Amino acid sequence: MRLTYKRSLIITLLLIFSIKLLAKDGYNLWLQYDKIKNENVLSEYLSTIKEVSYSGDSEIINAAISEIQLGLSGLLGKEFISQKNSDSNNLLFLGSKERLSKNLTKNLEDDFKLINNEGYIIKTINLKGKNSIVITGKTDIGVLYGAFNFLKLLQTQKSISQLNIIDSPKIDVRMLNHWDNLDRTVERGYAGFSLWNWHTLPDYIDQRYIDYARANASIGINGTALTNVNANALILTPQYLEKVKALADVFRPYGIKVYVTARFSAPIEIGNLTTADPLNEDVKNWWKHKTEEIYKLIPDFGGFLVKANSEGQPGPQNYGRNHVDGANMLADAVAPFDGIVMWRAFVYSEHDTTDRAKQAYSEFVPYDGKFRDNVIIQVKNGAIDFQPREPFHPMFGAMPNTPLMMEFQITQEYLGFSTHLVYLPKLYEEVLEADTYRKGKGSTVAKVIDGTLNHKKLTGIAGVSNIGNDINWTGHPFAQANWYGFGRLAWNPYLKSETIADEWLRCTFSNDKNFIQPIKEMMLKSRETVVNYMTPLGLHHIMDTGHHYGPGPWVSNLSRPEWNPVYYHNADENGIGFNRTSTGSYATEQYAPEIAEMYNNIETCPEKDLLWFHHVSWDYTLKNGKTLWDNIALKYQEGVNDVEYMSTTWNTMQNYVDKERFNQVKMLLNIQLKEAKWWRDACLLYFQQFSKKELPIEVKKPEHTLEYFQSLKFPYAPGIKPQW
Template sequence: MGRLIAWCAALFLTLGVLPVAAHAEDGYDLWLRYRPLPADIQARDRVRATAVVFDVDRHDIPTLKAVDEIERALEGMLGAAVPTYGQAVQANAIVLGTSAEPRIKALNLPLGQLGTEGYVIRSATIDGKPVTVVAANSGVGVLYGSFALIQHLQRGLGLDRLDIVSAPKLKLRLLNHWDNLDRTVERGYAGQSIWDWWKLPDFREPRYTDYARANASIGINGTVLNNVNAKADSLTAPYIAKAAALADVFRPYGIKVYLSARWSAPIEIGGLRTADPLDPQVAAWWKAKADEIYRAIPDFGGFLVKANSEGQPGPQDYKRNHAEGANMLAAAVRPHGGIIMWRAFVYQHENPEDRAKQAYDDFKPLDGKFADNVIVQVKNGAIDFQPREPFHPLFGAMPKTPLMMEFQITKEYLGMATHLAYLGPLYEEVLQADTFAKGKGSTVARVIEGALDGYKLTGMAGVANIGTDRDWSGSTFNQANWFVYGRMAWNPEASAKQVSGEWSELTFGPDPAITPAVVNIMTASREAVVNYMTPLGLAHLMATSHHFGPGPWVKDLARPEWNPVYYHKADRNGIGYDRTRTGSDAVAQYAPEVARMFADVKTTPERDLLWFHHVGWDDRLKSGKTLWDELVARYTLGVGEVADMHRAWRTLAPHIDRERFAKTDTFLSIQQKEAQWWRDASLAYWTSVSGRPLPAGETAPAKTLPEYEAISWPYEPGR
């Protein structure tokens, strides 16, 4: 790296800036809206900007991108271009520099423990001039720090007495795109795949650069381009060239590309007769394929693998275990510094065990048997991205194997694009859950950070909610889930509520008439969805295949674990899945302290009650109500909570631009109707099973159970 890059932009107070009239926005700018600040903030921090260049190393592209971003941001906030100056530092400048620059080094900033991606933002003095410094050990760190400073200014927080030190707690912070080569997106609700494979590698959409900017602004440093249900074609030369073109766009923003690898590729495109990981020809094929990819993409991150799950091929087809499969691939990418992310989402039709137990049963015996460039990717819960699940029992159970978290950002089970469901509270709930792996305080966050077991390879993956829709994510509030995912991948101990406030200020402006109301709506939203879909620990009650709408009555699918009746086990006496010693004994997969809590119906948190226990309809809960009465009340509460969210949103009409206000207002209307549908259809079914009437004061469903069962949606998105 060269001696130095330092760019400066001075911010001076200037009086008399008038507010800009509200205008419609389509959401394309996400949280990177560089708009003039509100009048009261402008009056306090009025802005004029300059830029200064020291000795610039033109090979440090990320810092140059940081300069571009600061110029773009200041121009947007000022409404005027940012002039460029020569060598002298201007008073009150913003100075960007790496630790290699003598004047940055002389400041004795705490850069030693921040690695290559951390940064410091500090009020300081250089050449006798007061400045704001953004410093890091690399250009990527400078880029992250520059975005952090821009967001600080966007939120109207000013430049006085700054002292911000930040570094990521996780090494890998990835998006997983479930994007197919025909541009369909599995569980995608925001249009087609943003990757136009047909036009790549020659035509590179400007949108790809904006995608990279958005990800860098929240610290995401990797992207898996293709679906985990992969096609072998993704590993052929034409598609490697297409991936290389995307890598070229992303590289300046600190983002590596990865590919999902289909296990049977050696057979399908390699002409071999087997994909046995212990066959030397198979290992040689994968080594040659890795070499080919790295010739095209020198900083290729590695492979993500879904194997022996939901019909996908894998090493178990050859009576080999997951470690043997992962390690063979790990050897192929090791010479290039690559990694293997091996998914623990496995369940088999032939396995009679509770589906919630199968991943633990497969992977726990393999602890310590994976190569050191393998990380096992574990979903947050043991089933499948439900509105609420207890944390996955593998967290804390594999001290010799790095585990990375897999969250879903796209809302496959939480209303898809149209339901407002802020997932920050879901992520926080899981990350702060205590595994007791090494005593009290052994949270899931500390597990994946490597704080408990010294993992050197750490990470988090988020299944992306990004498509070709102008607003990227299908709705304005769906953008918040992308944003909070990035924040929590950087710091798994971040506060979901605090992040919602930051997102609101960046998305709608730092207006005290807006932020508290938006934060309250977001904070309540996920619990509302749980209440009208899967209250009290119920799970997987959605209709078949597309997972849109209620289907608790479904029982005739080919695989038992695809049927909602498998999960709720409702009968005349009660409801819930017994996972104690009298049932599947899934509780035994947790540490003893956690197992004891979940095994006792009296100590199990009611939010998880029916996940672990089959409870009688007439059993009393903490509210004093019977289970039946409480279950009905929760469904009704969820509908009411959505109505409250909608009313709160409508109070913001004078403060939000028309286009984004109207779209969210319409979506909340849809959510109200569908929450009522969920409540009514579910209660129609539970009434038929339990034989109990609705409690006094509860409104009867609008339709009969057969009418709800007959509802069909053959063309839902995301299949």
Template sequence: MKHTLAKSLFILLSFFTGNGQSIEDYKLWLRYHPIEKPELVDLYLNLTEHVYFSSDSKLLKNAKSEFSNALPQLIGNNAKFDTSFSRNTKLLVTVYEQLPEEIKSKLKTKIGLIKEEGFIIQTVDYNNSSLTILTAKQEVGILYGTFRFLSFMQMHKKIVDFNIVDSPKIQLRMLNHWDNLDRSVERGYAGFSLWNWQKLPEHIDQRYIDYARANASIGINATVLTNVNANALVLTPRYLQKVAALANIFREYGIKVYLTARFSAPMEIGNLNTADPKDENVEKWWAQKAMEIYDLIPNFGGFLVKANSEGQPGPQNYGRNHVDGANMMATVLKPFGGHVIWRAFVYSEHNNIDRAKQAYDEFLPYDGKFDDNVVVQVKNGPIDFQPREPFHPLFGAMKNTSLAMEFQITQEYLGFSSHLVYLPKLFEEVLDTDTFVEGKGSTIAKVIDGSLYQNKISVMAGVSNIGNDLNWTGHPFGQANWYGFGRLAWNPYLTSEQIADEWLRLTFNNESEFIAPIKEMMLTSREAVVNYMNPLGLHHIFDSGHHYGPGPWVDNLGRADWNPVYYHRADNDGIGYNRTSLGSKATSQYAPILKKLYDSPKTIPEEYLLWFHHLPWDYTLQDGTTLWDGIALRYQKGVNQVYQMLRTWQSVQPYITKAQYEDVNMLLQIQLKEAKWWRDACLLYFQSHSNLPLPKEVEKPENTLEYYKSLKFPFAPGIRPNWN
């Protein structure tokens, strides 16, 4: 009886956690489901019958281990690793310089097409037989190529002759963890931080290794371990030993570690009486700190800095500017090859101009003045990771400065981990946007990858949605946002549809009856959340501090631009923020063709209408409805879209496990409830200004405006420590 109970508990724990997550979800997109089609099994068995790896470096050992892990699961057969390259070898894996000369000559033209981290998978004729080569200039390319090779098998690709030449288009493909040293995660909705600082450096959790594997599988090569609202303690010797333990693991998967640097660290942990970047002792302190770090972590990436923003200290505290602060740090890192990534997310309580304009006004005068190992990191939009924003006008405007794109993978403003929102659709929309700064075709993707202005460093960063939940991201479909970010950081010209197709096949199955409807659900999910939260260019109408749920009525916070009323400006005459040439003049920060387009409500894309225009409630939209009716109908449409998501998910139940189905079904029920909450609360509040009836197509609100105003959530997850 005792044995039976223990066995039952083991099975139960292996299948579920307390919140209904399946143990399968831990494996992310590396599940390696058995292939059941005999013709594919035979093809892959033949392809991997004899595999030769030419080196036993740590990187290549990890690549080799991935084959050893995947093949038995995929095709029920262990890889046969040859001890030497022979006539029997079917798959040859080695860096290009170690290839036999005869094979080298066959790939000579293609090796010049890849960058340092790129790879080639090529089938050639050799000794009257077919031989597949997986090669690269560097060993990390072999690792990336290994994961790509195995993904083809997972997706049931019937490839007989490989002809793949691929390289990352962006150099630094980086996750930004907003993790605190107490293991809380600012804007984190998937549990606590992965990093158990208390047990490091001695205790190495298996999750650290699996985290590195997952990132390497999608080409992520950098990680910032700590919150941009930085704690100087992470730069002390005790914590640097812990960081080094993580860096040692990640290095074996091609990942560099970065840290956030608190600008006042010389005072807080260095016993100096100033952090002035022009002070000789301050620069000396940072130089010594850099030497200390690189002694422990030879491939340390550098510092990410949030300075003079939202209360964080910075060079302006000493009458200096962003260039002074960034270049001082860049000087001490340059001998080691390190970077300073300096965030442009700044706005000031002492500045009364439109918050959407402030970062542009503050940073554009510094264009070309930063050292060449400085990257200015810019959020995708000019406010703050809204469900939809126009692109940040610094993209394209700063021509002589390397700019990093900062996306938010965690869903701070998109329903937390309760809502299914496929963010690669948002990322794609931004990357494909034309800035017109150098004429038609000057897309943001070209700004970020450096091709538009030949910038020295290219970076794409994503604010992580990862925590210690069993499924890593809280919502199973949140994994698609991590995966999609990595794929777009590798190649910003991929489509969100292609990425969704890949992720579904790798994560669930290859059944077309499942793939087609769920892919469509994913691709429409972002537009649904825009509709039920912020339609027609409305923005930042979230409740205070935690940003959980609607709060368009909030007007009592200490700063004007912390209040939602600042952004929607609803009154009896109309709604929207006038940023045109007759308003705040934010349109002047864009290229002339866009300025003209945005300045007129008749020509602006309607998804940005209320971002740039304050219009009367009876203004006529393109479809002939009034603005009031159009807002209300879009809120209802968003709710209807969630209803459809639920129906779609229910229709595919036969193609997934019970655990997978029930987990997402419960979350979609939450999303539906909260979509209705958003619709009802916002429409009741805006109706108090418009004094107009709701269209007949809109469901009657379930509660009163006073009820929605009374809701409080003091313990909502992900709140910034000491938020006021």
């Protein structure tokens, strides 16, 4: 049959559109609302939900209803039109406590006692002889969180016949820290440029801003620091505050507050003052008026994030003052508006010759209890800098009178960038479960940051964002799991990484058990895999200089000792490792006595942390009966072997994953395998100079010389820290 040109064109366009619909570029993240293929599950859902109703007309309720409509229409293949205050049967009803009927409120009276102001209830209630599902909370934001979690039940194909879910966040401030610069570069960002197009704001609102807010709300994130901690004072000028306001307006319906990083020298740079001394009255007044200006534009502005007197950033110490002086001055400015100040504890000085791992503790712990109530100290998970593995930061067990906020890194600065598959919730879980012994056994880091250990009212957790303007947001499709996993643990720091991986895989890819089980196992092992081929047995900070891409254990020519990898591994003919015990830098004394005793003794120190705390002979025998040298070499090889296994496993998943994402992950795993071998060969060749020992027979011999690896340069590696 001969087709007319017009008809042929229409068919071609429909075919192109259909292909586009089938294609998966990763943009929708874990909010994949594809129609459910399991007919039994689909039948249950369609028979349970006949109609959607809601009460209230706030921006947040409207966002919840829009998401429910979008999700149900996609997942169930049927359009749902929400009606206000409907009372029919087989109903899905959304509304906050104050909007519920007296009958519903009475049914839920005991449940409301179990949630906080951001918590939600999803419950099956019998109305008029038929079951209906109610999604509610004390506030509208609780309803929104409930809506997203209800949709997750459908995505993961859970039964919804008899629901009784009551949940609340355990941490108050759950936020992303964007290290985004005003020129749209992203420090330590590996997924393109910044989302924030400052040039077109405030007048042009990219759909990405809305979808960013949706994604964050779906996992309970309620704050975002828009700008780099290596701050630019321009963000505080009227021109840029109008742009910040535009983003705040977009995020507000999703319960997300905006924060900005405050450059401590802003009164000089944009305020025409000659000093930024925090005790100077003119400086205090400048910040007071600037804060009033911000809150006039953005009434729910969250507050300031501050990096001061660290890595060249200005701070109170420039004027002979201390961290308390600086933080409290800013805290007083935002206090009338219920704002907070997040003061980072990531400090180390070129003038301090002690072990870098000790410096933050030394600077902050003496000031415990002296900060204002609306100041929270933001502490990295470890004492060095987001390494593949670090013992938990000793500050978490040493400041009972000060709120401490966890800072995790979601972007993979020291973990192969977005070309390596590393499931970071395993790292987060390891840190959160660590025991500080602050009040005896069971005083975990999680209990410190959620406030339960030291009875803190202000609690927080931050993740350094891995988001950019790549179409899939994070560069690597599996890096989305780190954003998702951070949000889930920010909501509940006691969740298991395995549970989170299962959720994410089902929402993002497939509910097929033949896919879920092997890929979940691969994810859960991936972090240990990377530790093995980069920094086994407690090695740390041996990445190449500046960009931190690839191995550089030989780097020794930088101006500050603690910038050089040789400072950390201390390899010589006698052994390798940093002695932080009572016979070395004595960093162990910063921990509780029970932990210090464990780390000080080479026999009881966990082998995963051995070279972090001890300088160990190459011939020292580990628990498996092999020498330290053989164990280091075998760990590097094990890491390579495991990446080979990851690649092989993924290559069997073609029938369960769309072509686009399958091929993308396949190519990235090939890069990861190539770079794992690079790490193994370069590090072992370098350390072999000192050990003077042969590689174990199980370890593949390097194909290049040490000189070859040392000659490699990467001047345009992404995410390099800007030079101010």
